[in-house]
Amino acid sequence: MSVRIDALRSDDVDRCAELETVLFPGDDPWSADAFRSELASSHNYYVAARDESGTLLGYAGLARLGTGVDPESEVHTIGVDPGARRRGIGGALLTALLHVADRWGGPVFLEVRTDNDAAIALYRGEGFEVVGTRRRYYQPSGADAYTMRRPDRREELRR
Numbered sequence: 505m506s507v508r509i510d511a512l513r514s515d516d517v518d519r520c521a522e523l524e525t526v527l528f529p530g531d532d533p534w535s536a537d538a539f540r541s542e543l544a545s546s547h548n549y550y551v552a553a554r555d556e557s558g559t560l561l562g563y564a565g566l567a568r569l570g571t572g573v574d575p576e577s578e579v580h581t582i583g584v585d586p587g588a589r590r591r592g593i594g595g596a597l598l599t600a601l602l603h604v605a606d607r608w609g610g611p612v613f614l615e616v617r618t619d620n621d622a623a624i625a626l627y628r629g630e631g632f633e634v635v636g637t638r639r640r641y642y643q644p645s646g647a648d649a650y651t652m653r654r655p656d657r658r659e660e661l662r663r
Contacts, residue, residue: 507593509600512550512563514543519560520583527583530645534581542580551600553584553593561588564597568608575610577601582623594626602630606657615641615649627652 512520517539524533542548542565553562562584570576579601584593605612615638616623632652641649 506556507553507561507588507591507596509551509553509596512539512543512552512565514540516552516560516563517543520563523560523563523583523585526586528642531642531647532644548580549601549604551597553588553597555588561585562593562597564601566601566604566612570610575608577605577608577610577612579612579614594623595629598626598630602654609656609658611656612654614652616652617642618648618650624650624652627654630654 517536520539521534521536524535527533543550545567547568548565549568550563550565552560555561562582564582565580567578567580568575569578579598582594582597582601584597602612612632614627614632616627618637632654634650635653636651638649638651640646
């Protein structure tokens with residue numbers, strides 16, 4: 505199956521919210537309104553993964569934080585339809601976000617459930633390291649999250 509990565513659009517938000525209820529049932533999934541708000545923010549960047557027919561298979565979002573002198577980015581979300589997993593879609597979405605984060609500069613942060621081994625492995629493969637634990641971060645389940653950080657790519661070039 506061919507998958508293309510392009511911009512997440514406002515007409516995708518209902519499908520995103522639908523996927524959220526499947527992907528994060530015990531952890532206050534995002535609503536369509538939450539996605540609309542994210543898309544409306546000028547400091548956010550969202551992408552979609554679509555199959556040949558245009559069906560939304562996944563989504564991912566990044567926020568630009570910090571200042572022009574001291575920038576950083578934060579991955580807000582990555583979600584892939586359970587029926588489309590193990591096809592590299594999550595990795596392709598993350599790669600798209602990291603290309604933008606690298607242009608913005610600075611380190612990249614994210615939170616991930618401590619029991620999400622597949623996501624942790626994906627993030628580690630892209631250079632992220634655990635820098636902390638947030639107890640009971642996900643609500644209402646009370647699941648813990650790791651905070652992970654990928655160094656600024658410019659730091660790596662200086663070594």
